[in-house]
Structure formats: structure tokens, C-alpha cells
Amino acid sequence: MVDILREIGMIDRALDSIANIEFKKVDLARGQYLYLVRIYEHPGIISEQLSNLIKVDRTTIARAVKKLEANGLIERRRGPDNKKIKHLYVTAKGKQVYPFIIRENEHSNAVALKGFTEKEAEQLHDFLSRARHNIDGDWDFVKHGGKRKY
Template sequence: MVDILREVGMIERALDSMSNIEFKQIDLARGQYLYVVRIYENPGIISEQLSGLIKVDRTTIARAVKKLEQKGFIERRSDPTNKKIKHLYVTEKGKQIYPFIIRENSHSNDVALQGFSEQEAQQVHDYLVRIRHNIDHDWNFVKHGGKRQY
């Protein structure tokens, strides 16, 4: 069997490492750019939804949100009907860095897909979406206390 997850992991770690170095100039630490982008693209999102988008646990979300809030990139606002629910929004400072993050993402996509036709790039995308959907069930299962059978 072909071990594609090893390749996907190496790609992810390389891109994440480069981003973390480049994003230091805008005061973003390890992986924080991902939170800013998802909150920017989903204004008013709640932590549980963000957890599902990024595929990290609620504790990691809470820690990242707190740090980004302290740095002034995002803010939490109480829900008008249920004060326990906190909606997440990007601040003006967060909005200002979004274009830089997107330019980096676009550049990385262009580099990654060099030599691919549009059709091949679309196929790669479609395959990766299918792989993610295959993994989503296990992620949700384990996240909610389930034990996978190997």
C-alpha cells in the first residue's frame, strides 16, 4: 500500500515551517495564521465550529484564541441570547494582515503545483478533499472518546 500520509505530512510541515518563519514579521507565532484566516472567512464563528474547520481539540482552540486576542488580532463577543456563547471576529489589526497571509498561501500553492496542468491540479484537490472526508469520520469518533480498531 502506498503511504501518502507521510508525503502529506512532510508537505504540511515544510509549508508550516516556512510560514512560521515568514509570519514572525507580523507577530504571528506557530500556526496562528490559520486561526486568523478561518475567523476572517467565518465572522462570528464559535470555538466548536473552528475546531471542526482546523481539526484541533477545544483546548488548543482556547489557547490559540486567547493568545490572538491578547495580541489584538481577534476578539470574542458574547452571543446576544446566550452569554455563554462567544463569537469570534477578526479585529482591524487582524484584517490588515489577512492579505499578506493569503499572498503567502497563493505563492505556496503556485510553487506546489508547478508543472501541473489545471486539470491535474483540480484532480489533486479533489483527491485530497476525498481523503479528508474519509478521515473526518475517524477524527470525530476519536474526538468524542471513541477508540479505533487497527
């Protein structure tokens, strides 16, 4: 069987490393750009939803949110119905950073797909999306304490 996860991992680490270097100038630390983008795209999202969207545990979300809030890029607001639930919103400062992140993403996407036809790029997207959907069930199962059988 072909081991695609190594290739996906190398692509992920390379792009993450590039982004972390380039985003330092806009007060984003390691990996925080992903959280900022998702909060921007889903105003009022709560941490649990963000955790499921990004596929990281709640502790990681809490640390990232705390740092983004400390840097003035997002804010937490109490919900109107349940004061315990904190909804996440991008601040004016965060909104200024968003277009820079999107430009970097579009550039990296173009570099990654260099030499691909439009049809090949769409197929790759579809294949990766299917692979992610295949893994979603295991992620949720393990996240909630389940043990996979190998």
C-alpha cells in the same frame, strides 16, 4: 499500499515552517495564521465550530484564541441570545494581516503545483478532498472518545 500520509505530512511541516518564519513580522506565532484566516472567513464563529473546521481539539483552539486576542488580532464578543457563548471576530489589526497571509498561501500553492496541468491540479485537489472526507468520520469518532479498531 502507497503511504501518502508521509508525503502529506512533509508538505504540511515544510509549509508550516516557512509560514511561521514569514509571519513572525506580523505578530503571528506558530500556526496562528490558520486560526486567523478561518475566523476572518467565518465572522462570529464559535470555538466549537472552529475546532471542527480546523480539526484540532478545543484546548488547542482556546490557547490559539487567547494568544490572538492578546496580540490584538481577534476579539471575543458575547452572543446576543446566550451570554456564555463567545463569538470570534477579526479586529482591524487582524484584517490588515489577512491579505499578507492569503498572498503567502497563493504563492505556496503555486510553488506546490509547479509543473502540474490545470487538470492534474484539480484532480489532486479532488483526491485530497476525498481523503480528508474519509478521515473526517474517524476524527470525529476519536474526538468524542471512540477507539478505532486496527
